[in-house]
Amino acid sequence: MAASKAIDFSRVFPIYKVEHNCIVSMQGDLTVVFKIDHADIFTLGSAEYEAGHHTWVKAIKTLPFGTVLHKQDTFYKKLHRANMDASQSFLTLAGENAFEGRAYLDHTCYLMITKKPEDRRTATSGYSGLMRKSIAPRQTTSPALFADFMEKVGAFERILADSGLVSLRQLTDDELAGTTGKVGIIESYCSLLGTGERPLLRDVHLKDEIRIGENHCQLFSLADVEDLPSFCGSRVNYDRYSTDKSKFSLGFAANLGLLLDCNHQYNQFLFIGDPQKTIKELEAKKLRLHSLSAYSRENAVSRDAVNDFLNEAVAAGRLPIKAHFNVMAWTSDQAELQEIRNKVSSAMAGMDAVARQETDGAAQIWWAGIPGNAADFPVNDTFDTFVEQASCFLNMESNAKSDGTGIRFGDRNFGRPVYVDLFDEPMKTGLVTNRNLFICGGSGAGKSMACNHMLRTLYDEGTHCVTIDIGGSYKGLCDLVGGYYFSYTEENPIRFNPFFIGTDDVLDIEKKESLKTLLLALWKRDGEHFSRSEYVAISGAITLYYEYLAENPSVFPGFNSFYDFLMLEYMQVMENGKVKEKDFDLGNLLYVLNPYYKGGEFDYLLNATENLDLLNERFIVFELDNIRSHEVLFPVVTIIIMEMFISKMRKLKGQRKILAIDEAWVAIAKTGMSHFIKYLFKTVRKFNGIAALITQEVDDLISSPIIKETVINLSDTKILLDMRKFMNKFDKLQETLGLSDKAKALLLSVNKANEKGKNYREVFIDQGGQKLSVYRNELSVAEYLAYTTEESEKLRVMEYAEKYGSMEKGITVLAEELRQKKAQ
Known part of the structure; x- marks a missing residue:
């Protein structure tokens, strides 16, 4: 048998030219192309799907008759390429390296709106541009018709853009036709290349199969009413993430999008004709079926179906259109073709549809899918429907978007690294009004891993990180970055030196106020007031002490030398000033402070000789587990920590700083320091700071007025982990956290269907109640070892x-x- 002769592609190619950011076909069809960015998959609620569907219906109805809407969603399998910049930190490089080569589906979506000439002949399988040996270009659209079409397209674009669920950008001539260095969308389709890639010529074989270069393609269509699902809607329940208490929503066509794990393209064609002409044709069809109904029950059933369709079109004012949907999947390995058939069939069965593999008609359908050639689609491969039903089949989701900088998480579908900016960009856009964090998760939910990962990222960005911990969760990270780790043991008790002034610090009013607060707290009991004279006397003592240090440089600053100064120097000052004991009892002060002086019970606490420069140290952890119930040590240590962070807040201008209080907030609140938590969450924003409160005690969360009235109200970003163990008390939790029903569904889906073989926990992030997402917190082995508890x-x-x-x-x-x- 003689071999088939190859056809010169240029002689039958249906595209005439690209000009004025439009594609002009040989038949005179005019096509405008938009690149669409969809919302992230697994982030939309049922109300948003319904609103999105309503928006598409409204927008499509603005398009003129004789228009074809072709939405082309392409999913390429790609491998993640890590950023192995040697200047990055040890753990950052380890994390990047761990995700090198992670497979995922890259999604691009183009929306093509084609206006056919008035006298264009309707294409069929027997009359297609592909069947011709050559094509001569027709007269293009007149300027007046072009302007009218663009006006209608502009209204269509505005309706979609105003919904906030999609963003559109019209493609330019170079993006449509390509350049010498990058392929355009036409060449991308004909060669199965990703947009932006370098051009690569590939043969197209259409006789026995669709083969583009080394890729074997298979085309599956939804074009026969018998194969379509009985019911359709804007959304479906996604059982993998649903619970008894919540229903997780997903787009109706999501099975043919990112959930179909292979190289594929999902084409959605909507043909908007003259409704009166369509109804007239259907009336004729109904009469024809009626006359034949006596010979076949199938004809009677078809007649009744057409009659019901006509009744609804007239009674409800529906817009009748024709539609076609298909999936083209490909692989370079013929052995994988059966697996692809199984995947696509399973995906369509998940929609309650039947996958029909196109064979003889595949070439014409592929040909009509060339950008700008949708008007050449064979009408016999379409079905009659209404715009409301057809819009349900439009893909509504895309991959999780990365902010470029921020904390590295992973998208939920593939675990591809995405960077989430929790602080800067949300503040600029008004998504949040403060940078505060509230973090909550049950025991074993991965809370410590997530917090370590966040603090390490912030530290690498230059942030001053201060953490108050109960449980030792941050010891590994602190040792790794060489920070200060304060903890209490009998052999090595916790030590500070609030009297030490670092090289970049000075004795200013704030430092003096900090020392006065500390000394008064040590002297007076909770609720015991101090007099004005006592306050002035302590203030004077501090001032004179530092003058004394300047005159005696051999004296080391600390509580011991301050106590010596009070006994030997300040006592004389008091006597010379004839200060009465009732106004200021120095003897009583010295007696009460004696336990902190050398030889006293707590002489170690305020006389440290190392880890002194807390102002300039960027990573500090205070582990307070052993002293959280100590009536003396815990309040004093807490005051020192708070005053130290306030000093960082006010003196480190332009630098980011964070105070993370992990579980210690309960003990802090009990010691009368709840006012500090309130002050911190209200004020830290003004100093480029972040206040983060971390807890796992949900009962305390529900009952604590500090949490409910201050922390939650003043934390625009909430990071919540697995809460399914609290499902039976979730209503109160939802009320306390101010979560919407959509947020509830997302939160209860956390960790419900994690990928097998991967070790990670998921986190739910709520920013301002507007941006809600779930991400993987998947760590490299090195990161895990640094953070493990x-x-x-x-x-x-x-x-x-x-x-x-x-x-x-x-x-x-x-x-x-x-x-x-x-x-x-």
Whole structure:
């Protein structure tokens, strides 16, 4: 048998030219193309799907008769490319390297609106431009008709853009036709190349199969009413993420979008004709079926269906249109074709539809899918419907978007790294009015991992991080970055030196006020008032003490030398000034402060000689587990921490700083420091600061007025982890957190259907009640080892750190051992 002769593509190619940001076909069809950005998948609620559907219906009805709307969603399998910049920190590089080569589907969507000439012949499978040996261009549209068409397209664009659920951008000539260095959308379609890639010529084979270059393509259509689902809607319940208490919404056509895990293209064609002409044709069809109904029950059923369609079109004022939907999937490996057929069939069955693989008609359908050639679609491969039903089949979702900078999370579908900016961009756009965080999750939900990951990212960006912890969750990270770690043990009790002034610090009014607050707190009991004379006397003592230090540089600043100064120097000052004991009892002050002086019970607390420069240290952790119930130590330590952070807030101008209070807030509130939490959450925004409160006690969350009235109201960003164990008390929790029903559905879906073989926890992030998303918090082995709170793992990390000389080297060796063990 003689081989088929190849056809010169240029002789039958249906596109005439690209001009004025439009595609002009050989038949005189005019096409405007928009690039569409959809909302992130798994972020929309039922009300938003309904609103989106209503918006599409409204927009489509503005288009003139003789218009074809072609929406083309293309999904390419790609591999994530990591940013291995050597200037990045150890853990950042480890995280980037862990995701190198992660497979995901890259999504691009183009919306093409084609206006056919008035006298254009209707295309069929037997009359298509593909069947011709050559095509001569027709006269193009007149300027008046072009202007009228563009006006209608402009109204269509505004309706969609105003919904806020999609954003549109019209493509330029270069993006349509391509350049010498980058393919345009026409070449991208004909060569199966991703947009923006370099041009690559590929043969197109259409005789026995669609084969483009080395890619074998299979086309599956939804074009016969018998194959379509019985019911359709703007959304469906996604059972994988739904619970008994909540229904998780997903777009009706999502199964043919990002949930179909293979290279594929989902084409959606809507043909808007003259409704009166369509109704007239259907009336004739009904009469024809009526006359044949006596010979076949199928004809009677079809007659009744056409009659019902006509009744609804007239009674409800519906816009009748023709529609066609198809999925073209491809692979370079013929052995995978059966797997692709199974995937597409399963996806369509999930919509309650039947997948019909096109064979003889596949070439004409593919040909009509060329951008700008939708008017050449064979009408016999379409079905009659209304615009409301057809719009249900439009893809409504896209991949999770990355902010470029911020905290690295992973998208929910594939685990591809996405960066989430929680602080800067949301403030600029008005999404949030403060940078405060409220973080809540039950035990084992991954709260410590998420908080460590956030603090490490902020630290790498130059933020001053101060953490108050109960439980030792941040020891590994603190050791790794070389920060200050304060904890209390009998052998090594917690030590501070509030009297020490660093090289970049000065004795200003704020420092003096901080010391006065501390000394008065040590002297007076809770609720005991101090007199004006006592306040003035302590203020004077502090001023004279620092003058004394300047004159005696050999004296080391600390509580011991301050106490000595009070006994030896300030006592004489009091006597010379003839200060009466009733106005200021220095003896009583010295007696009460004696436990903090050398030889006293707490002589270690205020006389530290190391870790002194807290103002300039960027990573500080206070682990207070052993003293949280101590009536003396805990209040004093708390005051020192609070005053230290306020000093950072006010003196480190232009620098980001964060105070994270992890579980310690309960003890802090009990010691009368709740006013500080309120002050912090109200004020920190003005100093480029972040206040973060972290808890796992949901009962305390519901009952605490501090949380309900201050923290939640003044935390525009909420990071919530797995709450399913609290499902039975979720109504109160929802009320306290101010969560919408959409937020409830998203939150209860966290960790419900995690990918098998991957070790991660999911987090729900609510920003301003407007941007709601769930992400994976998937960590590299090195990051996990640095953040782990498991006792056995922490001990092993410390063992390796000691053995190999540093935390970084120890974690590197241990991580490699664990990777090799897993690979075996």
